[in-house]
Amino acid sequence: GESVGLHLPTLSVQEGDNSIINCAYSNSASDYFIWYKQESGKGPQFIIDIRSNMDKRQGQRVTVLLNKTVKHLSLQIAATQPGDSAVYFCAETVLNTGFQKLVFGTGTRLLVSP
Amino acid sequence: EAGVTQFPSHSVIEKGQTVTLRCDPISGHDNLYWYRRVMGKEIKFLLHFVKESKQDESGMPNNRFLAERTGGTYSTLKVQPxxxxxxxxxxxxxxxxxxxxxxxxxxxxxxxxV
Incomplete structure (x- = not known):
């Protein structure tokens, strides 16, 4: 069946370091991937997405890498700040006329120490 | 512009009781989705509305769950019992x-x- 998994449940970094959060997916048909950030008491917040016809996409301080050969997705956060502390989820879906049925991973908690 | 709002934020009920959750989507959004996260596990898809029609309810766990979106605006998710x-x-x-x-x-x- 479909599954999206994460290698590490918790990642602790120092402020200013770069963070890398990894994710594995199993559905070869997935063509759209999203990273979400969830802070305590809030819902998942969109960070960055990537389509399967790309292998890298950059945003502000964040980069998503997609390796379709090994079905691996990663989120890189540059110069991590205390405000980046949250749970990060990867999600995958098969796009179909704007419809999104997201399959989420279990989440990685990022802890940033000052 | 108001975001997606949900009511209540917390609910504690006894086993066997009925609870109704409400969701007000962003105005103008035709697509509405329900997901849930059981403690320690991934966020899982429950169902998807397009306007007032159920597009996909494959994630609904059983017939104790009933979702509605009358008029294509807000949605309710009832759990009974x-x-x-x-x-x-x-x-x-x-x-x-x-x-x-x-x-x-x-x-x-x-x-x-409880």
């Missing part, structure tokens, strides 16, 4: 449609069944 395993955080999300790929999540309703 509630069981202990229904405890978790229920998220609602909405998206514009017409090829839009970004879904916006509400803050969630934390349901505790």
């Amino acid at each position: 509630a069981e202990l395993e229904d405890s978790g955080v229920y998220f609602c999300a909405s998206s514009y449609g017409g090829g839009s790929t970004e879904a916006f999540f509400g803050q969630g309703t934390r349901l505790t069944v």
Whole structure:
């Protein structure tokens, strides 16, 4: 069946370091991937997405890498700040006329120490 | 512009009771989704509305769950009768449609069944 998994449940970094959060997916048909950030008491917040016809996409301080050969997705956060502390989820879906049925991973908690 | 809002933010009910969760999507968003996260596990898809029609309810766990979206605006998710395993955080999300790929999540309703 479909599954999206994460290698590490918790990642602790120092402020200013770069963070890398990894994710594995199993559905070869997935063509759209999203990273979400969830802070305590809030819902998942969109960070960055990537389509399967790309292998890298950059945003502000964040980069998503997609390796379709090994079905691996990663989120890189540059110069991590205390405000980046949250749970990060990867999600995958098969796009179909704007419809999104997201399959989420279990989440990685990022802890940033000052 | 108001985001996706969910009511209540927390609910504690006894096993066997009925609870109704409400979601108000972003105005103009045709697509409305319900997801839930059981403690320690991944966020899982429950169902998807396009306007007032159920597009996909493959994630609904059983017939104790009933979702409605009368008039294509807000949606309710009723659990009757509630069981202990229904405890978790229920998220609602909405998206514009017409090829839009970004879904916006509400803050969630934390349901505790005791």
